[in-house]
Amino acid sequence: MRYLLRKIGLLLLTLWAAVTLNFFLPRMMPGSPTDAAIAKLAQNGPVSPATRAAIEAQLGVPTGNIWDQYVAYLGNVLTLDFGISYTFFPQSVSELVLTALPWTLVMVGVVTIVAFVLGTLLGVLAAWKRGTFLDSLPTLTGTFTSAFPYFWTALLLLFFLGYVLQWFPTSGAYSPRATPNLSPEFIADAAYHAVLPAVTILITSLGGWILGMRNTMINTLGDDYVTFAEANGLKPRAVALKYAARNAILPNLTGFGLALGGVVGGSLLVERVFAYPGVGYLLYNAVTNQDFPLMQALFLMITVSVLVANFIVDVLYGYLDPRTRR
Amino acid sequence: MTLLDVDDVSIVYEPRGAEPVTAVRGATFSLEQGEFVGLVGESGSGKSTLGFALTGLAKAPARISSGRIAFDGTDIAHLDGEDLRRQRRGGFAMVLQSGMNALNPVRTIANHFADIFAAHEHVPRGRRRERAVELVEKVELPASVLDRYPGELSGGMRQRVAIALAMSLDPRLLVFDEPTTALDVLVQRAVMDTIIELQREENFTAILVSHDLGVVLESTARVLVMHDGVIVEDGPSARILTDPQDDYTRMLLSHYADPRAEVVELPGLRVAGSQISTTGEPPAEPATDAAPSGRAGTRTGRTRAAVVLDGVSKVYPPPRRGEDPVTAVDDVSFTIEPGDALALVGASGSGKSTIAKLITGVERPTAGTVRLGDTDVGSLRRAGLRRLRRDVQMVFQDPYSALNPLHSVEYTLMRPVVNFGGLRGREARRRMLELLEIVGLTPVEQFAAKLPHQLSGGQRQRVVIARALACDPQVIIADEPVSMLDVSLRAGVLALIEDLREQWGVSLLFITHDLLSARVVTDKILVLNRGRVVERGETAQVLRFPEDDYTVELLDAVPQPGRAAD
Structure with missing residues (x-):
């Protein structure tokens, strides 16, 4: 406590x-x-x-002395009043951000979590079955795909799956005729539009999680408590999960925290390529149009989300590793 | 009844891309129910490999290449997976060398027990907590440890927990692999006593794997001695002590001596109590003459200085908020005259290493002064510290981590020769080879080219000593220089240290918990307990006629092969 x-x-x-x-x-x-x-x-x-x-x-x-300005600014930040956007006049900055945020949070956020969970599980499997097919396949593929640049993968998918095969829409977050609501039809439509950007992020980030988890777990597998657990006849699954993987996941959590914090601002290129109306795309517009109020609000939001994500991971860490609690 | 029958077992290591190595060759012996047997050998003898094989833990690249390990009639050498796992309850268990790391840092002790009970389901659900309490009490721990994490327990407590965990399997055979090696001297003794008592009460069959013949002879009734993968001797402890059959066993035994004896003899070293002057004249005096005149050139222009600690204390800030500050060193004063050798002994946490840090200028004293000649070590800044490093050098405990694995011996020794000796080119190289010669690593050219992993522990420690000598220091601080080495290598390194002091007139601060080595290389001794000096005087005098209880306790902790008799 x-x-x-x-x-x-x-x-x-x-x-x-x-x-x-x-x-x-x-x-x-x-x-x-x-x-x-x-x-x-x-x-x-x-x-x-x-x-x-x-x-x-x-x-x-601004008028008045800097202290008064500062107090007024703090008040504005607390009430989420960031002024009016230059580019999208007369819309307010907070309105713009609040429209863009859900798209990014849901699409990039879900993909980041899925990539972490999936990559970690594959990494555990690879380390536990070290030297077998289950190790070499994900490890090699992971090394290969994580070397792809985001935008390159995005363009590749866009060209083949979107343009040539026409399986997926090439831009936007939903069909031009639809209006955002929570009906099943609209959600299906949005999910359909999210596939390409999501797959892009998944492909480029999955490999890192697999490799990171595999390598730390191979280290913990050599630790004495794992040997001792085996000597005590624990079931293989318990040894792998409760002993080896449980300790190996700790350093990876830090990386996960950083990735979560980056969700809000870090998908600029992908969102740009797919014209996905998220925060990254908004930031891109703000920068190219010198939209100062919008930029300032976005930068603040990115900083805050990194801090909050790190806080969450810190708390999680304290729960998962008793050694940090002191 | 024969519980374990090992018949002609050989184990090979087959690392990928390297030549296979036979670690154990044709081991044959059998154990009766309730026997307590020691398995002794030095590093690389194959004793741990055999211990792991006996408990079904031999894993790739190790492979049991031939032979039979019959445990209660079943051959476990080729048992696998689930069949082997089932054997682990009521069968064979193991306590690992580094019990400190044998516990999962993120699980409470109670959970460790729960995992084992869940894996074998041999204790009914409702009785599991109760049984865990019973087990930790058997190893003399309070039930409250169950709710703690391993990180909150001391090394000794963790090793006791590991023993209790192994006991929870109701094993009939328990293999202890160096169960006390990583622990502090006094704790070692206590844990060993617990093991002996448990074995007596529960009457399981036990194998004590150890590098220390002293410990084994003291605790077990029968001893197997291993050398180069072969069991060279197998007999009752009493007979091995009085009438060893194998040369190797005789050699091992010759390295044990009682630090309390009037005359202490180790191969290559002999110290008699009568050598100690009784007139009160410091034995350091002849050191000045002892420096050979041929070497005087390297010392020109430098006066010998004494190390003087005056009322030195070191207080560390509290480790956690709300706790008391830690007094590591408490009002310690002593002087090491030039060429003198002083032993600093005490259990871990007694402040020995902190004193070394104070003399090397790594830490500054909270109170009092540390001086080398006229220099106040505690007030030195950058340039002064650099000069101090030339005069004061360290020999570290662990030769395996004290050398950069990527650099050759030549490179390692050239650094101080160039940086402190001011020598360049051919001259520097000549000095480097000379250093190797001094520490007895010949042919020197060959050793200069080697990398640390190509050297044995003893050879590595010689390189570390050569490195310390490279800048022609006045004081060498040796922090447990032989505790990581095999017994048979210790005497050689000790003899080297002793030689150097006599030949070069270097002063020596010898930090150790091992009273036997303190006895053979030092003239004076300081016994530390919790940062305070509890006893001081001539080494032979103090060790033969100790006055403080703590000194007596330390002396009692020294393994004595002969003590098994009583």
């Missing part, structure tokens, strides 16, 4: 630090969004002070 409280305290502290950095860093950078807009306009001729005032009024130049 004290372990949990300490971890929660640590999480709150790092969250505050991240939010604060997100406030100060842009203010420490030279230039401002207004300057950027005026510089663009200046290419077509002189800009009058009135235009400048109009742009400032539109963007909302």
Whole structure:
């Protein structure tokens, strides 16, 4: 319990630090969004002070001292008010993010978890049956596929399965005619659209989990407690799972935490290739259009999700490994 | 009744892509129900391989190539899978060498018992907790350990748990593979006593696999001696002690001596109590003359300095919040005059190694001063520490991890010669070869080219010693330099250390728990208990006529082959 409280305290502290950095860093950078807009306009001729005032009024130049700004900012963050997007005017940033988030969370999140679970199980099997076909097949395939770059796999799948064979749709998260709702038909449609991006992520990330688990488990198989468990006549399945795999999974959990944290921001390329309306695609749009409010909100969200994912893994770790609890 | 009948068993190691090696050759013996037998041999003798085979744990690349291991009439040498697993209850069990690591770090002790009970279903569900309590109490542990994780127990407690787990199978044959080797001296003794008592009460047949003939002769009634995969001797302990038949056994026995005796003799080493001066004159005096004049060149311009510790304490911050700070060293003062040899003895946790760290400048004292000549070691910064490293060198306990496995002996020795000796090119190489010659690794050119894994433990330790000598130090700190070595190699390394001190006038701080080696290489001794000095004086005097209870306890923990008689 004290372990949990300490971890929660640590999480709150790092969250505050991240939010604060997100406030100060842009203010420490030279230039401002207004300057950027005026510089663009200046290419077509002189800009009058009135235009400048109009742009400032539109963007909302901060007033008051920095402390008041900071307090106002904290209040805005807590109420999820990140302003209005430049690109998708007049939609608010939080509205945009909240529409994009479920797509990414469900598609990338589910795939990441599936890849971890499947890869770990295959890794356990490979290590336990070391030197057999069950070891060499997943290990070799895994080594091969994990060397593929995301976007390359994505383009390959898109071309063959989407364009040539036309088995799967080539873009979007659902059919153009459908409207998002929770009816079975729509969910089936969305799942159908998610297949290609999901398979892309699965193919490129599965190998890492298989190899990582296999190699750590081969180490734990050589540990004395495994030999002793065998000497005591435990059933092979118990030795493999409760003794060898149970200890081998610990270092892999850290990797899983990082992967989970990366779910929110890390699928940019895949989402771009498949024009999948998730957070990655939104971030891509924000960056190419210099949409500062949107970028700031997305960066903050990515940071926060990494922190939260790490917190979850930390807590899980404490539960799974008694040695870290102290 | 014959419980175990081993008939002409050979075991080969068949590593992939390498020549097969025969580890055990034609082992033949049988054990009666209730016998307690020792299986002794040095590293590489095949004793553990045989022990694993007897409990059905021989795994690839090891393979039982021929022979029969009949356990209660069934041949288990070629039993497999489920049949073998069933034999493990009420059959044969094993306690591993490193009992500390034999427990799953993420399962509570109670769960370890539960796993075994679930695997064999020989204890009814409702009685399992009760039975686990019974078992841990048998090994003299409180029932509360059941709810703990292995990481929360000490090494000795973990080994006791491992024994209790093996006992939970109701074994008829129990093989102990070096059950106390990784433990602290005093704990070793206590765990060994528990094993002996258990065997007597439960009357199972037991095999004690050990490298230490002393321990085995003390605890078992019959001893098998293994050498190079062959059982060279098999007889009652008493007879082996008085009338060993094999040369190898005789050689092993010659390496045991009582540190309390008036004259202590080891092959190549002889120390008599009468050698110790009674006039109070420090025996360090002749060391200055002992340095051969031919070597004086390497020492020119450098004065010999004494190591002086004055009222030194070292307090570490509490390991966890809310606990007390740890006082590792508590108000210790001593002086090592140039060329003198001082033994620092005590069980683990007594502060011996912390003192070494203080003298090498790795740690700074919390109170008091550590001086080498005029230098205050505790206040040295970067450059000063670098100079100190030239004067104070360490010989580490574990020669297997003290050498970088990727570097040749030549490279390892050249580093200090170049960095501290200031020699370059051919001169440096000559010095390197000279060092090998000094530590007796000849032909030197051949040894210079070798990698650590091509050397035996004793040879590795000689390289470590040569490395320590490379920068011509004034003080050598040897931290348990022989405890990882086979008994037959120890005397050689000890003799080398003794020689070096006499020839080169190096001062020696000899840290050990092994009183016998302290007796043969040092003149003075300091007994530490929980960071405090409990006894000090001439080594022979202190060991022969100890005054403090703790010293007596340490002395009693030294295995004495002869003690089996009583």
